Amino acid sequence: QERIKPILATIEPGVTRDLALSPLVGIIMGSDSDLPVMKIGAQILKDFCVPFELSIVSAHRTPLRMVEYAKSAHKRGLKVIIAGAGGAAHLPGMVAAMTPLPVIGVPVRGSSLDGVDSLYSIVQMPRGVPVATVAINNSTNAALLAIRQLGAFIPGFLTKMERYMETMETEVLKKVQRLDS
Ligand code: RP5
Numbered sequence: 154q155e156r157i158k159p160i161l162a163t164i165e166p167g168v169t170r171d172l173a174l175s176p177l178v179g180i181i182m183g184s185d186s187d188l189p190v191m192k193i194g195a196q197i198l199k200d201f202c203v204p205f206e207l208s209i210v211s212a213h214r215t216p217l218r219m220v221e222y223a224k225s226a227h228k229r230g231l232k233v234i235i236a237g238a239g240g241a242a243h244l245p246g247m248v249a250a251m252t253p254l255p256v257i258g259v260p261v262r263g264s265s266l267d268g269v270d271s272l273y274s275i276v277q278m279p280r281g282v283p284v285a286t287v288a289i290n291n292s293t294n295a296a297l298l299a300i301r302q303l304g305a306f307i308p309g310f311l312t313k314m315e316r317y318m319e320t321m322e323t324e325v326l327k328k329v330q331r332l333d334s
């Protein structure tokens with residue numbers, strides 16, 4: 154990631170300049186204890202110049218705040234919500250039940266069950282209420298998926314994604330070359 158970052162910064166930096174004041178992605182998490190995991194995805198959004206907001210919204214401790222957040226999200230201009238939670242991780246599913254926006258769930262690894270509890274809580278949604286679930290603690294993929302979704306209507310993000318993928322491939326091929334030589 155460290156090597157990919159400066160490359161992205163040089164690509165079409167103006168693409169989202171006009172949108173800078175209006176977040177397109179909302180990152181929410183159940184607790185500040187989720188922040189070390191979720192801030193990695195936030196950094197990816199920064200690297201791609203995606204305007205985003207980040208906050209704590211707990212399904213269990215602040216249920217009314219969760220309702221308000223989910224119901225108002227699309228009216229405030231958000232296009233995608235990334236929701237991270239651990240343990241009885243109800244936040245992504247409950248938010249998906251109250252917003253027409255795509256919701257990406259990040260299962261956060263807790264202390265007791267290694268994140269499998271969070272994964273199952275998030276991935277086993279009933280038909281009709283989708284949550285796109287990424288791997289345990291993988292907020293990187295949540296951010297990359299959100300950027301791909303934005304790319305459907307902001308082509309500049311697709312261009313950036315193509316460069317990101319090319320850079321990733323080049324890095325691996327360099328390693329192959331080093332191993333083979
Ligand atoms: C969940 O409970 C949060 O998403 C967090 O992963 C977990 C534990 O929260 P804390 O007790 O650390 O605040 O709601």
